[in-house]
Amino acid sequence: MTTLTKTEGEKAPTGPDSFLSVRDLRVRFSTEDGIVKAVDGLSFDVERGKTLGIVGESGSGKSVTNLTVLGLHNPKTTTVEGEILLEGQDLVTTPEKEMEKLRGNKVAMIFQDPLTALSPYYTVGRQIAEPFMKHTGASKKEARDRAIEMLTKVGIPQPRTRVDDYPHQFSGGMRQRAMIAMALVCDPDLLIADEPTTALDVTVQAQILDLLKDLQQEFGSAIIFITHDLGVISDMADDLLVMYSGRAVERGAVREVLREPRHPYTWGLLSSMPRLGGSTSQPLMPIPGSPPSLLNPPSGCPFHPRCTFTDQVSGDRCSTERPPLGEGRAAACHLTAEQKQTIFIDKIQPRLR
């Protein structure tokens, strides 16, 4: 019952519901040390009103993907290939002037660290009002009223006075609320949230996550939610994309991926994470080694140097042949479906109890 269909077909028309569809995206940065393949052949779809979770470790390309969607990469050092279709419009070829009209209007972003993302020179109210004035042509007075309305919505106490405060007068949780207000001020169809709660405390994180969920119900935006925390994803997302070394390794509905994961990397992530309900008597099962360098990624399956199940695949396919990610609910792994099921039931599932 996955909603992420039609991914590999290069020229296939996007589904009726798929609002954003990314096709075979490749992003490369040229650096002094060589070419960094930050994103390498990534495809995914986001439906209207749904949340797509992207999970991965640092350097897996999850943030780069979304900066590229917004066109926030440095065009001098970056090459982007593939298609990013937003309601049929290809954002890769869209000129900067057009992008400006989309950003903050149709597509908005919430950043990880609200203190660096908000300008210290302007009041919070002005920063919220600015995109509204730019995109709707509203007057200063209207924009200010809108800012107060948004601040009320995201739960800032005394919004009429706090609208004139500067970001440093807000606490961490309030700043993140202000960021959300700023992102939602133009009623965007797509909201990209890049680790929006990583810098916050757990009790505040829980408030913000619930707030985002409730606001999504009200505004009906699609959300791309990027995080490294599987717990947060489990709470927020409808669909899940697991990224490793610039590629998607597993995808599907969030419940399916977390309850019956099919990729060794997802198994590793789940069994290396202590959980509140988990057993404390056995040690955690970490993934051996460390994430690969994107300058020189491993051949074949990028996960093979850290994978403990390569011996079950005939020959050296893991190190020579890149496993494809099928359509819909899929995992990019050479293990057969039966092998995956046996390994998961025998070795992985008992550890998750």
Added chain:
Amino acid sequence: MSDNLTLPAQQGSTGASTEALLKVEGLTKHFPIYGGFPIKRKVGAVQAVDNVDLTVGVGESVGLVGESGCGKSTTGRLITRLLEPTGGKIEYAGQDITHANRKKLAPVRSEIQMIFQDPYSSLNPRQTVGTIIKSPMEVNGINPAGGREKRVRELLELVGLNPEHYNRFPHEFSGGQRQRIGVARALALNPKLIVADEPVSALDVSIQAQVVNLLQKVQEEMGIAFLFIAHDLAVVRHFSQRVAVMYLGKVVEVGDRDSIYNRPRHPYTHALLSAVPEVAVDDETENRERIRLAGDVPSPISPPSGCRFRTRCWKAQDKCATEEPPLLQIGGNTEGHLTACHFPEEPSVEARSEDVVMDPALKALENDGDVSKD
């Protein structure tokens, strides 16, 4: 009620038992704030740690959890005497070290070591790994059998690094490997107590588990006591036999792992546990209570009177504002499980009939149209 037997028995020490290695009583640290012109005067104080009692037994691992600004790191620094306490008493192995001078502290310092949060800033980039791990031995004039270099190579092997990396520099290692170097340095003097201040929070998920396992191995095999400071409740639960929960400079609840995580009494512990996002690997995880506090932690410059949690608590009454609740073993708690609350919660983390939602924005959104309630 004495199901104290459920505690991991191998370490023998449960709660405030006889074999206390470290005993902290009424520990207080106030950082002064100066203001005024032209002569700066003390105008207030950040009450970072206020009247904290804590015991760490021999070979025991105690977790210290709380949100940022609750004083957990300051407590760690006070115990290692990197900061001078404003008040209270720190007793290490029966010896009062609260205001001990350099000379008196020297032998104690080698027994209390620290592991820091950020493996990038806690290692000197100009020194080789060998020098970094060797220097505690040089400072303390320790000459192990076979020489210091041999000992360093042993330590590197113990923490899962290649002994041949002796002459490498920190920048040649990844974050997880650097944290291992930090662990090796802490082990160099055969300490009895390690204060680990957020040792894994700067690491990636897959690497975190490697370091947690390493620390656990060290703790169990070498019998080192740990004060494990972290904000991640799941990691603390995995690592610690006893857990203390801090809020705004005070310990609000302390007890063995099972009591804190399955039978918490303090509303703040309930709120903290319910806020942890859990991966739903089965249906069981979905039957947890949902509590959403309003706003952030108040400023420790002027903390609320009485119970410090009362401004965000759903059970607060007049008594909470006037009278500070003492940290006691309240009725229904097992031995060693202390709670500082006038109106404690039921000892369960199961879902309640009605969620506690304090946040005004959430309340407004959820009531209107009844979204996301059922």
